Amino acid sequence: MKRLLQNLKLSPPLYVALICITTVFAIPTAAQEPSSLHDRHFRDSGLHPPGQVGQGFLSRGGPIPGYFQPIEVRAPQGTQLAFVANGQFGPSLLAPTKAGMLIGAVYRMKITHIPDLEGVEVFPSIEVINRIYPPRGLEAKFAIPIHLSQREIEMAVQGFFVTRVIYLEDPTNPIPADESIVRQRTLDIRYTEDPLHVADKLGRPVAILRIGSRSPQLNAQTNRFMFSSPPIQIIATPVLPNNNTSASITPVGFTKATSVNVAPMNRTDARPVSFSFPR
Amino acid sequence: MRTKHHILHLKCASLATLICCFTACSLPQQQLRPPATIQISDNSPAVPLSTVPTTTHANSPIQQISYQQPPAASNAATAVKTGPIARIPLSAETGGPTSNIHPGAPYPANWSPPQISQPWPQDEYVYQGGDSRQQVNVAPDRSIHNLDEEDTIVHYHTRDGKIAIQPTNQIPIYAPRFSSVRHIGGASQYLYRDHASAVDNPLKIAAAQENLGSEQVLQRIQAGRNISNRRTGLYRDESKARDVEYRTASLEGSQRQRPENGTLLNTRVRIQNSQEARLSKQNATAITATDEETVKVYVKDFMPYKVTGQNQMRSTFHYEIAEGKSRLEIKKTSSNLNALPGDELEFMIAFKNVGDQPVSNVTIVDHLSRRLVYIEDTQSCDVAGQFFVNDTVRESLILRWEITEPLAVGESGSITFRCHVR
Structure with a gap:
């Protein structure tokens, strides 16, 4: 062995460097994925344990780590909810409430004062898996809405486990229906389907809501029920001023229309994209 | 013995390096960061602006968390139980923190991935x-x-009868809309995913295997003598081929026939082969044109390519194409560049004849997005015209304004209407 090393004439640092280079080149080769997984954005399942999808998304890069994505939690009128802060549930807040949540972390909530379910408490969790990019200063206004419907809370109390993936709609193919403030548009899927993959096809998944009837088993050492109390920011909900004013939209060089000098509106039948107007 | 220890140390260092490389490459980047800590100090009703980490880097731990309590007095007692929590000032307009404080880690304004333009x-x-x-x-x-x-366009007729199309500018309106996919199942078991926040206990070597030196060593013996490599005395004679390829010229003449008619080709003007066919055609056309069947129709600046018929010229039409250009400028603006579902937006389409000719049949067509619904009886136009609303099969609306009177040079008009954001 001695003669072998002497014949190779490799100094110890060079020998260590050779091992490191071999290791670095060997790892990407072993980490190659099958090509069948490339047609979807999320390899994880929406039914995986809380935190797995978001943690995996953090490795994608971009201004995601450390960003508090505002979330607006809406619930039936009169419902109170409390977020976990510093290892314990904070003060109860009247829904709707906005909070800034880290991407990849899981936040436990306590829902109380549920209408028609006095004395019942449910503890849903929210996992933010992606963020949105509103204009600077409008982050809180354009918070991701998460609705806790009365029906879902009742199902959770009855023993069901509801997993809801909130996604950003594709604006090029939106559903031509009004958005309801009280109820979020929801697509119910079959038991065998994956909500994350279905949402990934319809738009861009941003958050996962999980509601069950599990009673808290507080353990100060592991703090698992609280998901290690990730940092959170509670954002107050002020009354937004009505910014739909028609002032100052007239371009330079033009005057705003003042007189109505047109014929009455005439609604015609449905037409395809290529059409000929009636004369 | 010293060599054995040297080899042992070398192996230990290699093994430790190998383990470190695997550990560093297999752990995600976030897991190597120190865990975030919450410091909610007592007796601190308000946090000075200077203490808030406005320039928090992604890799640095979060030093302090701002926690805004609800303004309701009933919650004050609960807040006392959990301890006073720091507050941050919020903007009255946006609901978020003021310009000095960002709700999350700072990110560059209008950030977009490299080589991707805004808006993104x-x-x-x-x-x-x-x-x-x-x-x-x-x-x-x-x-x-x-x-x-x-799409939003305007089309109009110019004086020479052409139809011109001019699109408006494009307005990006920040209006995200969310929906959800729900899965209802039974909670049969509870899963929890643990992930390491840091690794501070590297593996130790459990046992060291002693490598003894070999008892037998094969000695390399030098060659006692060298075998000389002699060059060959014979060389292969590479002779060139004696036979030469015999190319026989074609006995027949070229298949390319020059046109028989015309005198230009009979001169000594050197004409390339590629031009002969065209010249032959033009020559034939010229001969035909100088025949008795003279040109019956003459269009200025256009050569006849086919002349038929034997009738004499009966009438002459003279067309005068007007000089100048017809140009219509059109702009579209919105009352707000961001909207939530349920908001109302007011759009304005302004148009102006900036050419040096009047235009007629001015028609403005606006195909609204399915996220926008026209609010009836909210449109207004300051020039005379007709307004139509057309539905489409995709439940989007097409608004159309037909201006009845021609638009003179320098004349302008504007249209306003309101839409409801779905």
Whole structure:
């Protein structure tokens, strides 16, 4: 062995460097994925344990780590909810409430004062898996809405486990229906389907809501029920001023229309994209 | 013995390096960061601006968390139980923190991935105006083709009878809308995913294997003598081929026939082969034109390519194409560049004849996005015209204004209407 090393004439640092280079080149080769997984954005399942999808998304890069994505939690009128802060549930807040949540972390909530379910408490969790990019200063206004419907809370109390993936709609193919403030548009899927993959096809998944009837088993050492109390920011909900004013939209060089000098509106039948107007 | 220890140390160092490389490459980047800590100090009703980490880097631990309590007095007692929590000032307009404090880690304004232009991401915007996808065409019967959703155009007739199309500018409106997919199942078991926040206990070597030196060593013996390599005395003679390829010229003449008619080709003008066919055609046309069958129709600046018939010229039409250009400028603006579902937006389309000729049959067509619904009886136009609303099969609306009077040079008009954001 001695003669072998002497014949190779490799100094110890060079020998260590050779091992490191071999290791670095060997790892990407072993980490190659099958090509069948490339047609979807999320390899994880929406039914995986809380935190797995978001943690995996953090490795994608971009201004995601450390960003508090505002979330607006809406619930039936009169419902109170409390977020976990510093290892314990904070003060109860009247829904709707906005909070800034880290991407990849899981936040436990306590829902109380549920209408028609006095004395019942449910503890849903929210996992933010992606963020949105509103204009600077409008982050809180354009918070991701998460609705806790009365029906879902009742199902959770009855023993069901509801997993809801909130996604950003594709604006090029939106559903031509009004958005309801009280109820979020929801697509119910079959038991065998994956909500994350279905949402990934319809738009861009941003958050996962999980509601069950599990009673808290507080353990100060592991703090698992609280998901290690990730940092959170509670954002107050002020009354937004009505910014739909028609002032100052007239371009330079033009005057705003003042007189109505047109014929009455005439609604015609449905037409395809290529059409000929009636004369 | 010293060599054995040297080899042992070398092996230990290699093994430790190998383990470190695997550990560093297999752990995600976030897991190597120190865990975030919450410091909610007592007796601190307000946090000075200087203490808030406005320039928090992604890799640095979060030093302090701002926690805004609800303004309700009933919650004050509960807050006392959990301890006073720091507050941050909030903006009255946006609901978020003021300009000095960002709700999260700072990110560059208008950030977008490299080599991707703004606005980004596009799935958070609703666009209005322009001619983005298929190019809009207007047939002579004024039927419109390829009018996509979100397109806004104006088409008009110029003095020479042509139909001109001019799209408006494109307005990006930040209006994200969310929906959800729900899965209902039974909670049969509870899963929890643990992930390491840091690794501070590297593996130790459990046992060291002693490598003894070999008892037998094969000695390399030098060659006692060298075998000389002699060069060959014979060389292969590479002779060139004696036979030469015999190319026989074609006995027949060229198949290319020059045109028989015309005198130009009989001169000594050197004409390339590629030009002969064209010259032959033009020559034949010229001969035909100088025949008895003279030209019956003469169009200025156009050569006749086919002359038929034997009738004499009966009438002459003289067309005068007007000089100058017809140009219509059109702009579209919105009352707000961001909207939530349920908001109302007011759009304004302003147009002006900036050419040096009047234009007629001015028609403004606006294909609204499916996220926008026209509010009835909210449109107004300051020039005389007719307004129509057309439905489409995709439940989007097409607004159309037909200006009845021609638009003189320098004349302008404007249209306003309001929409409801779905």
